[in-house]
Amino acid sequence: MTLEESKELVDELIKTILYNTKVNKCILFISEGKYFRHSIYPQYKAGRKPSTTLLFLRELKLYLKERYNAYSFNGVEADDLVSYYKQKMPKATICSADKDVFLQIPGTHYNYKKHEFITTSSVDAYYFLWFQCIMGDSTDNIKGVPG
Numbered sequence: 001m002t003l004e005e006s007k008e009l010v011d012e013l014i015k016t017i018l019y020n021t022k023v024n025k026c027i028l029f030i031s032e033g034k035y036f037r038h039s040i041y042p043q044y045k046a047g048r049k050p051s052t053t054l055l056f057l058r059e060l061k062l063y064l065k066e067r068y069n070a071y072s073f074n075g076v077e078a079d080d081l082v083s084y085y086k087q088k089m090p091k092a093t094i095c096s097a098d099k100d101v102f103l104q105i106p107g108t109h110y111n112y113k114k115h116e117f118i119t120t121s122s123v124d125a126y127y128f129l130w131f132q133c134i135m136g137d138s139t140d141n142i143k144g145v146p147g
Contacts, residue, residue, distance in 0.1 A: 003060075021095065
């Protein structure tokens with residue numbers, strides 16, 4: 001697959017999301033570099049296998065910034081930006097494929113990989129956060145409470 005074909009796939013995905021959520025405007029957030037969590041816990045996300053499915057990742061992030069005015073801030077994950085802006089725009093629908101976003105942020109969300117809407121209450125989001133603190137999160141290399 002070429003870079004141009006990858007850009008076309010990104011454009012098509014965004015068009016599909018806009019159509020399925022019945023909106024005509026979106027704000028995109030992307031993660032770049034190390035995050036502040038790495039300074040607190042250097043093993044954060046350690047052990048993840050490098051993804052071979054995301055060709056041209058650096059180029060596509062630049063494309064998202066240029067074409068769609070995507071936001072990124074050094075040291076901050078896209079999840080954190082989404083959470084912050086959701087508080088500023090409570091009626092906005094979050095589109096993601098990340099369970100942490102769906103389950104930790106109250107509101108209506110759209111899983112663009114499964115093409116389904118998910119609603120998370122404030123109570124459910126609160127409990128999920130503490131559940132993860134106790135159980136840990138193997139994806140992010142967070143160990144949780146022993147036993």
